[in-house]
Amino acid sequence: MTTAPAARVPADPPPAAPVRRPRALDTEAVHAGREDLAAMGLHAPPIDLSTTHPSADSRAEAARIDAFAATGSRPEGPPVYGRVDNATTARFEDALARLEGTAGAVAFASGMAALTALLLARAAGGAGHVVAVRPLYGCSDHLLDGVLPGTSVTRVTSDGIAAAIRPDTGLVLVETPANPTLVELDIETVARACGSVPLVVDNTFATPVLQRPATLGARTVLHSATKYLGGHGDVMGGIVACDEELACDLRRVRFATGAVLHPLAGYLLLRGLATLPVRVRAQSATAAELARRLADHPAVGRVRRPAVGGAMLAVEVVGDPHRVIAGVELITPAVSLGGVDTLIQHPASISHRVIGEEGRRDGGIGDRLLRISVGLEDVEDLWEDLDRALNACRESVTDSR
Numbered sequence: 475m476t477t478a479p480a481a482r483v484p485a486d487p488p489p490a491a492p493v494r495r496p497r498a499l500d501t502e503a504v505h506a507g508r509e510d511l512a513a514m515g516l517h518a519p520p521i522d523l524s525t526t527h528p529s530a531d532s533r534a535e536a537a538r539i540d541a542f543a544a545t546g547s548r549p550e551g552p553p554v555y556g557r558v559d560n561a562t563t564a565r566f567e568d569a570l571a572r573l574e575g576t577a578g579a580v581a582f583a584s585g586m587a588a589l590t591a592l593l594l595a596r597a598a599g600g601a602g603h604v605v606a607v608r609p610l611y612g613c614s615d616h617l618l619d620g621v622l623p624g625t626s627v628t629r630v631t632s633d634g635i636a637a638a639i640r641p642d643t644g645l646v647l648v649e650t651p652a653n654p655t656l657v658e659l660d661i662e663t664v665a666r667a668c669g670s671v672p673l674v675v676d677n678t679f680a681t682p683v684l685q686r687p688a689t690l691g692a693r694t695v696l697h698s699a700t701k702y703l704g705g706h707g708d709v710m711g712g713i714v715a716c717d718e719e720l721a722c723d724l725r726r727v728r729f730a731t732g733a734v735l736h737p738l739a740g741y742l743l744l745r746g747l748a749t750l751p752v753r754v755r756a757q758s759a760t761a762a763e764l765a766r767r768l769a770d771h772p773a774v775g776r777v778r779r780p781a782v783g784g785a786m787l788a789v790e791v792v793g794d795p796h797r798v799i800a801g802v803e804l805i806t807p808a809v810s811l812g813g814v815d816t817l818i819q820h821p822a823s824i825s826h827r828v829i830g831e832e833g834r835r836d837g838g839i840g841d842r843l844l845r846i847s848v849g850l851e852d853v854e855d856l857w858e859d860l861d862r863a864l865n866a867c868r869e870s871v872t873d874s875r
């Protein structure tokens with residue numbers, strides 16, 4: 475006996491998945507890079523300190539190595555060796571990419587190692603020419619001066635970018651707000667001037683809390699993670715947030731040159747991201763109040779705070795800036811920035827010493843400029859300290875008359 479085929483009843487369409495609005499930055503900062511923890515029965519991210527990953531299957535390892543060499547993608551499964559990938563660092567990379575709105579991110583031992591890898595990755599593809607807008611952090615500026623083989627630089631003001639681009643230009647590098655003057659650029663305008671050449675924005679000062687360059691046309695975002703991302707002055711790191719194609723190139727450079735982020739640093743930086751939004755907003759509010767008071771101080775010629783916000787201040791004093799540095803008691807006289815405590819430094823002596831007088835003049839970095847990174851202390855305590863030190867600086871003007 476044959477049975478007639480069952481009549482086909484059209485299936486109900488699957489229920490439409492509810493549309494979820496994207497999570498806010500504050501939520502991502504706390505949860506990104508940690509999504510798998512609960513299923514693993516964990517609350518804090520595990521720290522994988524392995525430098526190597528055992529395998530009895532050499533053929534599988536060979537295939538993994540070949541795949542990494544060919545693509546630069548993160549290997550499936552264990553990464554063979556600690557210079558290829560690390561599970562803890564990967565959490566920090568994924569989280570920062572989410573905050574910056576890029577497909578991926580690649581972490582390095584420091585901000586300078588991250589910039590070096592970017593330059594080498596582009597030079598390896600025959601595009602070692604860089605167009606750069608001053609001012610830049612002193613060591614970044616110095617690195618562009620042909621320190622790395624196969625690289626060269628043309629320095630321009632922002633309106634000269636388009637004209638300076640050559641067939642071998644691999645990237646355009648800007649900082650906004652710039653270290654140390656806090657001068658700002660309009661990222662969308664600059665990105666248009668770059669055409670098809672990748673724009674790299676060093677976002678160390680603004681952080682993704684205040685500005686997300688990738689959403690404004692920049693292909694690549696650079697951070698000294700040593701600063702706000704870590705936030706406590708106790709970890710060095712750097713990271714490049716970018717598309718997956720560039721991320722693959724950067725992973726291969728990192729594997730070849732070895733400037734990996736230590737997994738403990740990866741852990742601390744991921745933890746730092748969780749409080750990044752609250753730290754940046756609280757520090758910015760204090761900086762805004764200090765900027766207001768500094769503008770009226772007789773020892774201050776000019777104070778600049780970025781329009782985008784943030785906790786960095788550029789203060790030009792009328793007297794001897796070294797007296798201010800020597801006069802503070804609560805504020806720490808030290809280079810670096812972005813931590814929970816307030817730091818002050820004299821760029822011409824420290825952060826921008828390496829570029830020499832001409833480089834500083836070109837970048838508008840005067841001898842009376844002080845750079846302040848405002849921390850989380852009480853605003854009145856900070857003001858008392860600054861006011862006292864500035865008054866001593868003003869006396870130096872009277873003394874020298």
Ligand SMILES: Cc1ncc(COP(=O)(O)O)c(C=O)c1O
Pocket residue numbers: 584585586587611614649653676678679697698699700710711712810
């Ligand atoms: C804006 C900026 N970019 C990059 C760097 C370099 O970062 P690192 O000191 O982590 O190597 C710094 C360091 O101060 C910086 O201020």
